[in-house]
Amino acid sequence: MSKRALKTYLSQLSKSALEEQLLDLYNRFPEVKTYYDFVFNPKEEKLVQEAKAKISNEYFPLKRRRPKARRSVAQKYIKHFLKLGMEPHLIADVMCFNLEIAQTFEQERNVPDAFYKSMLNSFTELIQYTALQGLIPNFKERIVKIYTITQDKNWLYEEGFSKALDIID
Template identity: 45%
Template sequence: MGKQQLKKYFSQLSKEDLEDQIIELYTTSKEVKKYYDFLLNPDIRKIIDEWKARISKEYFPVYGKRIKARRSIGQKAIRELSFLGVPPDIIADIRLYAIEIAILFTIEQNRTNVAFFKSFETQFKNALDYMHKNGILSDFKSRCRQIVARVNDAQWSNRRNFELLYARYQLKHKQ
Protein backbone atom coordinates (compact mmCIF):
# COMPACT_ATOMS: atom_id res chain seq x y z
CA MET A 1 0.00 0.00 0.00
CA GLY A 2 1.29 3.44 -0.86
CA LYS A 3 0.93 6.78 0.91
CA GLN A 4 -1.83 7.90 -1.45
CA GLN A 5 -3.98 4.86 -0.64
CA LEU A 6 -3.34 5.36 3.05
CA LYS A 7 -4.32 9.05 2.87
CA LYS A 8 -7.49 8.12 1.00
CA TYR A 9 -8.34 5.50 3.61
CA PHE A 10 -7.72 7.93 6.48
CA SER A 11 -9.85 10.62 4.86
CA GLN A 12 -12.80 8.20 4.86
CA LEU A 13 -12.56 7.61 8.62
CA SER A 14 -14.15 9.73 11.29
CA LYS A 15 -11.89 11.41 13.84
CA GLU A 16 -13.01 8.92 16.51
CA ASP A 17 -12.29 5.91 14.25
CA LEU A 18 -8.85 7.29 13.45
CA GLU A 19 -8.12 7.85 17.16
CA ASP A 20 -9.29 4.29 17.95
CA GLN A 21 -6.95 2.86 15.32
CA ILE A 22 -3.98 4.84 16.61
CA ILE A 23 -4.71 3.79 20.20
CA GLU A 24 -4.99 0.17 19.04
CA LEU A 25 -1.61 0.48 17.30
CA TYR A 26 -0.16 2.11 20.41
CA THR A 27 -1.24 -0.79 22.61
CA THR A 28 -0.25 -3.60 20.20
CA SER A 29 2.99 -2.36 18.62
CA LYS A 30 6.17 -1.74 20.62
CA GLU A 31 7.57 0.48 17.86
CA VAL A 32 4.46 2.68 17.69
CA LYS A 33 4.37 2.94 21.49
CA LYS A 34 8.04 3.90 21.60
CA TYR A 35 7.53 6.46 18.82
CA TYR A 36 4.57 8.17 20.52
CA ASP A 37 6.15 8.02 23.97
CA PHE A 38 9.20 9.79 22.54
CA LEU A 39 7.08 12.22 20.50
CA LEU A 40 5.04 13.26 23.54
CA ASN A 41 7.97 13.29 25.98
CA PRO A 42 11.24 13.66 24.05
CA ASP A 43 13.77 12.95 26.78
CA ILE A 44 16.77 12.66 24.47
CA ARG A 45 19.32 12.52 27.30
CA LYS A 46 17.52 9.55 28.86
CA ILE A 47 17.42 7.55 25.63
CA ILE A 48 21.09 8.30 24.90
CA ASP A 49 22.09 7.16 28.39
CA GLU A 50 20.01 3.98 28.04
CA TRP A 51 21.63 3.07 24.73
CA LYS A 52 25.14 3.85 25.95
CA ALA A 53 24.52 1.64 28.99
CA ARG A 54 23.27 -1.20 26.77
CA ILE A 55 26.28 -0.90 24.47
CA SER A 56 28.65 -0.86 27.46
CA LYS A 57 27.01 -3.94 29.01
CA GLU A 58 27.66 -5.86 25.79
CA TYR A 59 31.39 -5.60 26.40
CA PHE A 60 31.54 -5.03 30.15
CA PRO A 61 28.58 -6.87 31.71
CA VAL A 62 27.71 -6.34 35.34
CA TYR A 63 27.44 -8.98 38.07
CA GLY A 64 29.67 -11.53 36.33
CA LYS A 65 27.40 -12.10 33.33
CA ARG A 66 28.85 -13.47 30.12
CA ILE A 67 30.50 -11.05 27.67
CA LYS A 68 28.60 -10.97 24.39
CA ALA A 69 30.43 -8.21 22.47
CA ARG A 70 27.76 -7.95 19.77
CA ARG A 71 28.26 -5.09 17.35
CA SER A 72 24.59 -5.42 16.42
CA ILE A 73 23.51 -3.66 19.64
CA GLY A 74 25.16 -0.45 18.43
CA GLN A 75 23.49 -0.88 15.06
CA LYS A 76 20.14 -1.41 16.77
CA ALA A 77 20.64 1.84 18.70
CA ILE A 78 21.33 3.72 15.47
CA ARG A 79 18.20 2.29 13.81
CA GLU A 80 16.00 3.18 16.77
CA LEU A 81 17.37 6.70 17.13
CA SER A 82 16.94 7.28 13.40
CA PHE A 83 13.37 5.97 13.64
CA LEU A 84 12.63 8.39 16.47
CA GLY A 85 14.07 11.28 14.46
CA VAL A 86 16.78 12.39 16.87
CA PRO A 87 19.31 14.93 15.54
CA PRO A 88 22.30 13.64 13.51
CA ASP A 89 24.85 14.74 16.12
CA ILE A 90 23.31 12.37 18.66
CA ILE A 91 23.36 9.47 16.21
CA ALA A 92 27.00 10.29 15.40
CA ASP A 93 27.79 10.31 19.13
CA ILE A 94 26.32 6.81 19.54
CA ARG A 95 28.15 5.55 16.43
CA LEU A 96 31.49 6.72 17.80
CA TYR A 97 30.71 5.56 21.33
CA ALA A 98 30.18 1.98 20.12
CA ILE A 99 33.59 2.06 18.45
CA GLU A 100 35.27 3.57 21.51
CA ILE A 101 33.82 0.87 23.78
CA ALA A 102 34.97 -1.86 21.39
CA ILE A 103 38.51 -0.48 21.40
CA LEU A 104 38.56 -0.34 25.20
CA PHE A 105 37.24 -3.92 25.29
CA THR A 106 40.01 -5.24 23.04
CA ILE A 107 42.65 -3.49 25.14
CA GLU A 108 41.32 -4.76 28.48
CA GLN A 109 40.58 -8.29 27.22
CA ASN A 110 43.69 -8.49 25.04
CA ARG A 111 41.58 -9.59 22.06
CA THR A 112 43.10 -9.98 18.59
CA ASN A 113 40.13 -11.06 16.49
CA VAL A 114 40.75 -9.76 12.94
CA ALA A 115 37.09 -10.11 11.91
CA PHE A 116 36.09 -8.03 14.94
CA PHE A 117 38.61 -5.34 13.98
CA LYS A 118 37.38 -5.34 10.38
CA SER A 119 33.75 -4.95 11.45
CA PHE A 120 34.64 -1.86 13.46
CA GLU A 121 36.65 -0.49 10.57
CA THR A 122 33.45 -0.71 8.53
CA GLN A 123 31.52 0.91 11.36
CA PHE A 124 34.08 3.73 11.51
CA LYS A 125 33.76 4.26 7.75
CA ASN A 126 29.95 4.33 8.07
CA ALA A 127 30.20 6.85 10.92
CA LEU A 128 32.50 9.06 8.84
CA ASP A 129 30.12 8.77 5.86
CA TYR A 130 27.19 9.71 8.08
CA MET A 131 28.94 12.70 9.66
CA HIS A 132 30.22 13.92 6.29
CA LYS A 133 26.77 13.59 4.72
CA ASN A 134 25.18 15.53 7.59
CA GLY A 135 27.89 18.21 7.65
CA ILE A 136 28.94 17.51 11.23
CA LEU A 137 32.32 15.86 10.72
CA SER A 138 34.19 18.90 12.04
CA ASP A 139 32.19 18.69 15.29
CA PHE A 140 33.60 15.21 15.92
CA LYS A 141 37.12 15.78 14.62
CA SER A 142 38.88 15.27 17.95
CA ARG A 143 36.93 12.09 18.77
CA CYS A 144 37.73 10.63 15.35
CA ARG A 145 41.41 11.42 15.83
CA GLN A 146 41.24 9.84 19.27
CA ILE A 147 39.71 6.68 17.81
CA VAL A 148 42.50 6.44 15.25
CA ALA A 149 45.09 6.93 18.01
CA ARG A 150 43.47 4.34 20.30
CA VAL A 151 43.28 1.77 17.50
CA ASN A 152 46.96 2.42 16.91
CA ASP A 153 47.78 2.05 20.62
CA ALA A 154 45.72 -1.15 20.78
CA GLN A 155 47.79 -2.54 17.88
CA TRP A 156 44.77 -3.53 15.80
CA SER A 157 45.91 -5.31 12.66
CA ASN A 158 43.98 -2.85 10.47
CA ARG A 159 45.09 0.32 12.28
CA ARG A 160 46.57 1.76 9.08
CA ASN A 161 43.14 1.49 7.42
CA PHE A 162 41.64 3.64 10.19
CA GLU A 163 44.31 6.27 9.57
CA LEU A 164 43.70 6.22 5.81
CA LEU A 165 39.93 6.43 6.21
CA TYR A 166 40.15 9.40 8.52
CA ALA A 167 42.70 11.14 6.30
CA ARG A 168 40.44 10.63 3.27
CA TYR A 169 37.47 12.21 5.06
CA GLN A 170 39.61 15.07 6.27
CA LEU A 171 40.45 15.81 2.63
CA LYS A 172 36.80 15.53 1.58
CA HIS A 173 35.77 17.86 4.39
CA LYS A 174 38.26 20.52 3.30
CA GLN A 175 36.90 20.57 -0.25
Protein backbone atom coordinates in the same frame (compact mmCIF):
# COMPACT_ATOMS: atom_id res chain seq x y z
CA MET B 1 -1.99 -0.86 0.04
CA SER B 2 -0.22 2.03 -1.60
CA LYS B 3 0.42 5.33 0.11
CA ARG B 4 -1.99 7.01 -2.27
CA ALA B 5 -4.79 4.55 -1.49
CA LEU B 6 -4.12 5.01 2.24
CA LYS B 7 -4.38 8.81 1.89
CA THR B 8 -7.69 8.44 0.08
CA TYR B 9 -9.02 6.06 2.72
CA LEU B 10 -7.93 8.31 5.60
CA SER B 11 -9.44 11.42 4.03
CA GLN B 12 -12.83 9.64 3.93
CA LEU B 13 -12.79 8.82 7.66
CA SER B 14 -14.38 11.04 10.26
CA LYS B 15 -12.19 12.53 12.97
CA SER B 16 -13.51 10.14 15.61
CA ALA B 17 -12.97 7.09 13.36
CA LEU B 18 -9.42 8.24 12.66
CA GLU B 19 -8.75 8.71 16.38
CA GLU B 20 -10.13 5.23 17.03
CA GLN B 21 -7.80 3.70 14.45
CA LEU B 22 -4.77 5.48 15.88
CA LEU B 23 -5.60 4.31 19.39
CA ASP B 24 -6.04 0.78 18.08
CA LEU B 25 -2.60 0.94 16.40
CA TYR B 26 -1.11 2.35 19.60
CA ASN B 27 -2.50 -0.57 21.61
CA ARG B 28 -1.69 -3.33 19.11
CA PHE B 29 1.81 -2.47 17.96
CA PRO B 30 4.66 -1.77 20.38
CA GLU B 31 6.54 0.15 17.66
CA VAL B 32 3.70 2.66 17.37
CA LYS B 33 3.59 3.07 21.16
CA THR B 34 7.37 3.57 21.27
CA TYR B 35 7.18 6.15 18.49
CA TYR B 36 4.42 8.20 20.13
CA ASP B 37 6.05 7.94 23.55
CA PHE B 38 9.22 9.36 22.02
CA VAL B 39 7.43 12.09 20.05
CA PHE B 40 5.54 13.44 23.06
CA ASN B 41 8.26 12.90 25.67
CA PRO B 42 11.62 12.44 23.94
CA LYS B 43 14.00 12.11 26.92
CA GLU B 44 16.83 11.77 24.40
CA GLU B 45 19.60 12.14 26.96
CA LYS B 46 18.12 9.37 29.09
CA LEU B 47 17.88 7.04 26.06
CA VAL B 48 21.48 7.81 25.12
CA GLN B 49 22.69 7.08 28.66
CA GLU B 50 20.79 3.78 28.70
CA ALA B 51 22.31 2.84 25.35
CA LYS B 52 25.81 3.70 26.54
CA ALA B 53 25.31 1.61 29.68
CA LYS B 54 24.18 -1.41 27.63
CA ILE B 55 27.07 -1.01 25.17
CA SER B 56 29.55 -0.70 28.03
CA ASN B 57 28.05 -3.81 29.64
CA GLU B 58 28.77 -5.75 26.44
CA TYR B 59 32.50 -5.19 26.88
CA PHE B 60 32.77 -4.79 30.64
CA PRO B 61 29.90 -6.77 32.21
CA LEU B 62 28.82 -6.08 35.75
CA LYS B 63 26.87 -9.29 36.40
CA ARG B 64 28.58 -11.98 34.38
CA ARG B 65 32.22 -12.96 34.04
CA ARG B 66 32.79 -13.02 30.32
CA PRO B 67 32.19 -10.12 27.98
CA LYS B 68 30.19 -10.78 24.84
CA ALA B 69 31.65 -7.83 22.89
CA ARG B 70 28.90 -7.78 20.27
CA ARG B 71 28.85 -4.85 17.86
CA SER B 72 25.22 -5.69 17.10
CA VAL B 73 24.06 -4.26 20.45
CA ALA B 74 25.32 -0.79 19.55
CA GLN B 75 24.04 -1.12 15.99
CA LYS B 76 20.57 -1.99 17.30
CA TYR B 77 20.47 1.20 19.37
CA ILE B 78 21.81 3.34 16.54
CA LYS B 79 19.23 1.95 14.12
CA HIS B 80 16.46 2.50 16.68
CA PHE B 81 17.56 6.10 17.28
CA LEU B 82 17.62 6.76 13.54
CA LYS B 83 14.06 5.42 13.21
CA LEU B 84 12.86 7.65 16.05
CA GLY B 85 14.42 10.69 14.42
CA MET B 86 16.69 11.50 17.33
CA GLU B 87 19.07 14.46 17.16
CA PRO B 88 22.00 13.57 14.84
CA HIS B 89 24.67 14.75 17.29
CA LEU B 90 23.36 12.31 19.92
CA ILE B 91 23.48 9.42 17.46
CA ALA B 92 27.03 10.36 16.46
CA ASP B 93 27.95 10.48 20.15
CA VAL B 94 26.72 6.89 20.62
CA MET B 95 28.66 5.83 17.51
CA CYS B 96 31.86 7.36 18.91
CA PHE B 97 31.26 5.88 22.35
CA ASN B 98 30.90 2.41 20.82
CA LEU B 99 34.30 2.67 19.17
CA GLU B 100 35.95 4.20 22.23
CA ILE B 101 34.72 1.49 24.60
CA ALA B 102 35.72 -1.20 22.09
CA GLN B 103 39.23 0.24 21.93
CA THR B 104 39.48 0.17 25.71
CA PHE B 105 38.33 -3.45 25.64
CA GLU B 106 40.85 -4.37 22.93
CA GLN B 107 43.73 -3.03 25.05
CA GLU B 108 42.87 -5.45 27.86
CA ARG B 109 41.95 -8.57 25.88
CA ASN B 110 42.95 -10.75 23.00
CA VAL B 111 40.33 -10.26 20.33
CA PRO B 112 39.66 -12.20 17.12
CA ASP B 113 40.33 -10.73 13.68
CA ALA B 114 36.59 -10.33 13.10
CA PHE B 115 36.55 -7.74 15.92
CA TYR B 116 38.81 -5.42 13.91
CA LYS B 117 36.73 -5.81 10.77
CA SER B 118 33.61 -5.02 12.76
CA MET B 119 35.20 -1.91 14.26
CA LEU B 120 36.32 -0.81 10.79
CA ASN B 121 32.67 -1.02 9.70
CA SER B 122 31.60 1.03 12.72
CA PHE B 123 34.32 3.60 12.04
CA THR B 124 33.33 3.91 8.39
CA GLU B 125 29.67 4.34 9.36
CA LEU B 126 30.63 7.02 11.89
CA ILE B 127 32.60 8.98 9.29
CA GLN B 128 29.84 8.71 6.69
CA TYR B 129 27.10 9.66 9.14
CA THR B 130 28.92 12.67 10.58
CA ALA B 131 29.85 13.86 7.08
CA LEU B 132 26.26 13.47 5.87
CA GLN B 133 24.88 15.34 8.89
CA GLY B 134 27.53 18.08 8.75
CA LEU B 135 28.89 17.12 12.16
CA ILE B 136 32.54 16.56 11.24
CA PRO B 137 33.73 19.76 12.99
CA ASN B 138 31.94 18.72 16.21
CA PHE B 139 33.37 15.18 16.24
CA LYS B 140 36.68 15.57 14.42
CA GLU B 141 38.76 15.47 17.61
CA ARG B 142 37.15 12.22 18.80
CA ILE B 143 37.36 10.66 15.34
CA VAL B 144 41.05 11.51 14.99
CA LYS B 145 41.72 10.12 18.48
CA ILE B 146 39.97 6.84 17.57
CA TYR B 147 41.96 6.69 14.34
CA THR B 148 45.25 7.44 16.12
CA ILE B 149 44.70 4.55 18.53
CA THR B 150 44.04 2.16 15.65
CA GLN B 151 47.35 3.19 14.09
CA ASP B 152 49.39 3.24 17.32
CA LYS B 153 48.16 -0.22 18.33
CA ASN B 154 48.68 -1.61 14.81
CA TRP B 155 45.12 -2.74 14.37
CA LEU B 156 44.30 -4.99 11.47
CA TYR B 157 42.83 -3.19 8.43
CA GLU B 158 44.92 -0.06 9.10
CA GLU B 159 44.57 0.86 5.45
CA GLY B 160 40.78 0.65 5.71
CA PHE B 161 40.78 3.04 8.68
CA SER B 162 43.02 5.43 6.71
CA LYS B 163 40.72 5.34 3.67
CA ALA B 164 37.68 6.02 5.85
CA LEU B 165 39.42 8.99 7.47
CA ASP B 166 40.30 10.46 4.04
CA ILE B 167 36.65 11.52 3.72
CA ILE B 168 37.02 14.20 6.37
CA ASP B 169 40.34 15.66 5.19
